[in-house]
Amino acid sequence: MEALSMENLESIEHSISTLTEHFNTRMAEFLHVIQTSIPATSPTSNIAAQFGTFRVFVLSSLESLQLEVQVLSKQCDVMETRKMLLVHGVPEVQKENVSTTVVKVLSQQLGMPEFTETRLSYCRRLGRQKDGKAWAILVKFHDLSIRNQVFSFVFYNVSNYS
Numbered sequence: 001m002e003a004l005s006m007e008n009l010e011s012i013e014h015s016i017s018t019l020t021e022h023f024n025t026r027m028a029e030f031l032h033v034i035q036t037s038i039p040a041t042s043p044t045s046n047i048a049a050q051f052g053t054f055r056v057f058v059l060s061s062l063e064s065l066q067l068e069v070q071v072l073s074k075q076c077d078v079m080e081t082r083k084m085l086l087v088h089g090v091p092e093v094q095k096e097n098v099s100t101t102v103v104k105v106l107s108q109q110l111g112m113p114e115f116t117e118t119r120l121s122y123c124r125r126l127g128r129q130k131d132g133k134a135w136a137i138l139v140k141f142h143d144l145s146i147r148n149q150v151f152s153f154v155f156y157n158v159s160n161y162s
Contacts, residue, residue, distance in 0.1 A: 012069050013066065013069050016062055016065050016066050019062060020059070020062045023055075023058055024059075030051065031048070031051060034047060034048045034051060035048060082144060082147075083140050083143070083144050084138060084139065084140045084147070085138075085141075085150060085151060086126075086136045086137070086139075087105065087136060087137040088136045089134065090102075090137055091134050092125065092135065098123040098137060099117050101123075101137070102120065102139055103115055103116060103117050103120070106150060110153055110154065111153075112150070112153065119141060119142055119143065120140070120141060120142065121142050122140050123140070124137070124138055125137055126138055
């Protein structure tokens with residue numbers, strides 16, 4: 001699931017949309033040809049009804065595919081955000097390197113000396129400093145297990161930092 005990116009999903013959505021437009025155009029043209037070339041009393045007039053049924057089937061299949069892409073898109077969003085944590089209470093300094101700050105906090109204050117910047121996908125402060133209050137840091141880890149390790153350490157050792 002990780003290999004399925006938002007760009008891929010958008011490309012699939014665009015392809016389905018284009019395919020739907022193409023089917024609608026071609027089917028409308030074909031239906032027009034059928035209606036103008038076959039008399040109503042002809043034994044082959046049943047073709048128009050069969051074509052209508054086929055058209056409904058194709059369009060409902062495309063709609064179903066679009067719904068599946070939307071579900072995959074939501075799942076992809078969830079997969080992306082589960083590697084993230086918000087870190088609160090870290091003092092903010094002018095022109096700081098947020099990644100270095102996060103590594104320092106995790107290695108020194110949380111007792112994780114093996115933690116390095118290579119384990120981070122990205123870090124950034126959410127907002128700007130106001131009234132001397134530091135904004136939270138959004139941290140995305142490369143690996144979910146590292147995120148879980150940090151979360152578990154903080155969650156089970158909260159009493160040590162009160």
